[in-house]
Amino acid sequence: MRGEYKVPGGKLVAVELETADGRITEAFVSGDFFLEPDEALEDINAALLGLHTDAKVDDIAASISQRLPDEAHLIGFSPEAVGIAVRRALGHASRWEDHRFDLIPPVTMDPRMHVALDEVLAGEMARGEIGPSLRFWEWDRPLVVIGSFQSYRNEIDDEGRERHGIDVVRRITGGGAMFMEPGNCITYSLIVPASLVEGLSFQRAYEYLDDWVMGALAELGIRAHYVPVNDIVSEKGKIAGAAQRRLAGGVVLHHVTMAYDIDADKMLEVLRIGREKMSDKGTTSANKRVDPMRSQSGLPRDQVIEAFLSHFEGRYDVSRRGYTEAELAAAQELVDTKFSTKEWTHRIP
Missing domain, CATH: 3.30.390.50 (CO dehydrogenase flavoprotein, C-terminal domain)
Structure with missing residues (x-):
């Protein structure tokens, strides 16, 4: 062996x-x-x-x-x-090469649907209905996605949120808030078997599951590396943050949000914690933008995403597909019964 x-x-x-x-x-x-x-x-x-x-x-x-x-x-x-x-x-752990991945390009929809699809696809994989997958988000409206364990009132300035017409949804993974407007971020979700990270500490698992994107970034001329626990940084600073959860049924959900071109002024009016986190980064001037992926790649956002898709496709055994009607219906039901409810969004006041 x-x-x-x-x-x-x-x-x-x-x-x-x-x-x-x-x-x-x-x-x-x-x-x-x-x-x-x-x-x-x-x-x-x-x-x-x-x-x-x-x-x-x-x-x-x-x-x-x-x-x-x-x-x-x-x-x-x-x-x-x-x-x-x-x-x-000994056969207890698997490699990337042991799996065939579904590769799902961006589909524009309510961002709450993408939060729900993480749970839907993870459930399908746990039941053996689908294999592992990499999918990219695309959304049609602004939204703040907060971590599973974050306090709503500590994170969100409701006055600023209402002024800008931005809703909030709580995801099922931990980590920090994601300030999402159409076109301002690049977000992807990996849903993989636990055997792929078997034996890895949580910290190592983050780095291991994003090893492919380091290669994709390198092809774009961006030298990036991991800073524990969950940040991807380049020589010019932070590019992205990751979140992860190990779910029942031997499934790991891992997703990453990269800043493409974020309106920092607006973000700091909506996120309370964001003000403190950004206080040492000099983002106090008017119209300041957080744009590491746009400025460092020099490419339109859709070309960056396609470069990521192509890199993953060239590296592993993949098959591109879209979402099934059953997956979208199950996600919509979760949006209606869970992710849009006050009980879930405010479960940690």
């Missing part, structure tokens, strides 16, 4: 195993990493012997750490990375 794991920003770790009676009997670790002293590789291999085939990543990493000499230096990988490769070799 063989498993591989490419450390984001690091090196490839490969593990070949043999097992008997529920235990690892032979183990060989290899890769393009660096390791000192050379003999430490034998310690890593020995640390895997005898481990139960159901051992978790933390257990595998602990066994390796205990076996390594104090003077050992692992460069480009870690005991955790070896543990993930072991779990993949």
Whole structure:
């Protein structure tokens, strides 16, 4: 059995195993990493012997750490990375290449429908009705999307919200508020099996699920990287924020919003917390805009989105599709019964 794991920003770790009676009997670790002293590789291999085939990543990493000499230096990988490769070799975890993805281009609709579609598609995947998917949002009206655990009154200035005619919806993932007007952001949702991030900490899972978009940004000439826990930044500052939730049925929902061209003045009149967050960024002048994707790519928003779609399509096994009538009907029902209700939106006053 063989498993591989490419450390984001690091090196490839490969593990070949043999097992008997529920235990690892032979183990060989290899890769393009660096390791000192050379003999430490034998310690890593020995640390895997005898481990139960159901051992978790933390257990595998602990066994390796205990076996390594104090003077050992692992460069480009870690005991955790070896543990993930072991779990993949044992069939507990999957790779991007193990899946076929539905790729859903933007469809313009009420942004509350997109919030609901995250839940609808996650449910379909949990029931085995669809596979994993990457989809892009497009919306026909302004909306503020607040995180599942945010306080409404702490986030929203109702006077400013009403003055600008902007509604609020609460999503099912955590994280911060998304100030969304037509054309001002680029937002996508990934719905994937939990096996894809099996063994990864929440922090590593964020980075791992957005590794593809780092490649897409690089093709656009934007050098970006992750800043824990959930920010994507370039040399010129923050580009995007991510949110994630692990749902019942072995499904992970992960979505990202990138600022394309945001009216910062309007945003700060609607979001209370936004004023504090932006206070150290010099956004006090009139008509100030937050536009990292527009200014750094130099491209129209639709071309950036198409570049993202094409990059993902060229990288993995995908099939483009639209939403089914049943999916849209289920999403509309959720909008009516949940996401448009005061009970849900104000569940944390």
